[in-house]
Amino acid sequence: MSGPTRTDKIYIYFLLTMLLSALYLTYVIAGPFLHTIVFSGVVSLIFSPLFNRIQRRTGGRRTLAALITVLIIVVCIGLPLFFLTFGLVIQARDTFQALNVWARETDFAKLLDAHQLDQHLVWLREQLPFVQFDASDIQARLLEFSRNLGQIAVEAGRQLFTNTARLIFHLLLLVFIVFYFLRDGRDMVEKLRYLCPLRTEQEDLIIENIQRVARSVLVGTLFIAALQGLLGGIGLAIVGLPALFWGGVMALAALVPVVGTGLVWAPAVGWLLIQGQTGWAIFLALWCGVLVTSVDTVLRPLLLREASQVSTFFVFLAVLGGISAFGFAGILYGPLTLTFVMVMLRIYGEEYRDMLSDRCNCQPPSSDSES
Template sequence: MRQKLENRSFLLLLLLVSIAFGLLLKPFWGAIFWAAAVAVIFYPLQNFFLRKFGNRRNLAALTTLLCCVLIVVMPVILIVQQVVSEAIGLYQAIQQGEITPGAYLDQIRAAFPVIPEFLDRIGVDTDNMRERLSNFAVTASRFLAQETLTVGQNTVGFVLSLCLMLYLSFFLLRDGHSLVELMVKALPLGDEREHRLFDKFAEVTRATVKGNILVAIVQGALGGIIFWILGLPAALLWGVLMAVLSLIPAVGAALVWGPAAIYLFAVGSWIPGTVLLLFGVLVIGLADNILRPILVGRDTKLPDYLVLFSTLGGIALMGINGFVLGPLVAALFLTFWDIFMIEFNDEQSSPY
């Protein structure tokens, strides 16, 4: 009886201490998650350097981390700097009246009268829409300026989080296998199940990060290039916005190039509008439809519809990290049920 009481008390304290430790690390969960993602993605490169350097783990991890900085971190920082510059220019143009969203809407209404007629039929007040669009542009530009100022003020915090992520990534690359084995020993789920869950975590994280980011880079680059060729302003800014929105499967980048094509048609630029429309549908759209199932759906072994809903749900609940965490939760959900069906229902196979 005393032994049971001691065991229950110990488990309760273990749970409380674990929760307290999790809350203690809460400010750094973003850095910890991306450090784990970096370690998972670059672990094959770490193994390559281990073979080259004769199993010198510190040197291999340091070299792998340097490759990560050169390939990923530095280009992202340079692009962000340029995007901030273009965003400030756009904000100033809106504030000075050089860009008037309400006038753009009037041009579209004049060029396509069927659109306001249809909206009026379904009860949408287009005059009120013009005022709302103008107010939204002012609010958005003010928000953009405030966020730019905030980014500048939080540079120290960003650099600190980046350094913490890289620092932790080094140890996860160097000691990742040992840490996984330690967690397998600690968790009371059964070693075989735990190895399977960790393998699924690595598989899905690697597929979603590499796949989604590669699709985002391709769509953003294609969108930015066509905007630049057609002479549209702030091409890099819109390209980056298309890259970010492309994390939303199926419709992401079209939220940028679609309205731009409509505007070109409205102002009588039929050739540029047609080029942008065809390029958006046949090139940018196909890049998403072809690459995402290959890079994300196939490697995660998730159906396309589940990738879509889990990504949207993840982004809605967890922000930008959700494009990885959403499919990861979905994959672990299916894995747990697969284990349950095999071990508890005597099922020998799963549809996933």
């Protein structure tokens, strides 16, 4: 067969130019709401099993099933999370203001010379002889640290209250998009698959892997972090520390591998020791060291068993890189991007299996091998 004529090439180039222009204009229009759209898609994907179950109960009426699913999401998750965020910011402001007052008014020279800290300081000086424990320096550093954190908390609260209308708008937009994604999502996916030149099994591979990451890695990780924050907050409330704020910080710290929640409860135990509350310090150490930590040890293998093909190390790097590139939304974008890259590499390896095996003189990996 003869190659494409000049007229055919002009048509192809013109069509591609118009298509790229249309996609760019769509991005310009939808850009301000891109995060909301992506989060809506993930929320719809996570709650699609619930939607399917409700749809069967309602006789296949997708509009009614989508409406009921959205109401469940709003009542059970949206409203509690919204009010929790406001309460967390308010308690963060009060906590850092109280810490600032304590650091400014406490006589650290007398505190460091107190009998209850003598043995600890002697041990620290023996283990770290190159570190100088100067009371005035400690007081200045603590004061600066608390002041900076207090300013961050106050600024975050001011921004939150200032942008309340914008936040409410995006939440309402998320609910609206989730409704249509649940109702018409299957048709949307089919249209995208029609436009995609990949083979059906390759399209299925991409969709299945993204679903697995969204439901297993993201939901499992966030659920475990929230549960650890809740249990840690209960322990902090029992010992008399601000539970809402530090419990929320503990939930965020739970996303950090290895150290995790210890970034929060270990300093809290030290604070109780400084205050002379040894009994409560031992209780909090046991509560968090045994109960809170065991949540991650026991539940993570169960909730993330479907995502066992993704190394924890790579997930950790994906989360850190995503946060660095996209902010807090990187917790979602990082693992999804990692999954998409791994799937495309797998498709590339399978598509050019013979060529790659000939060049490296090695056996190609089996298609069902773990990543």
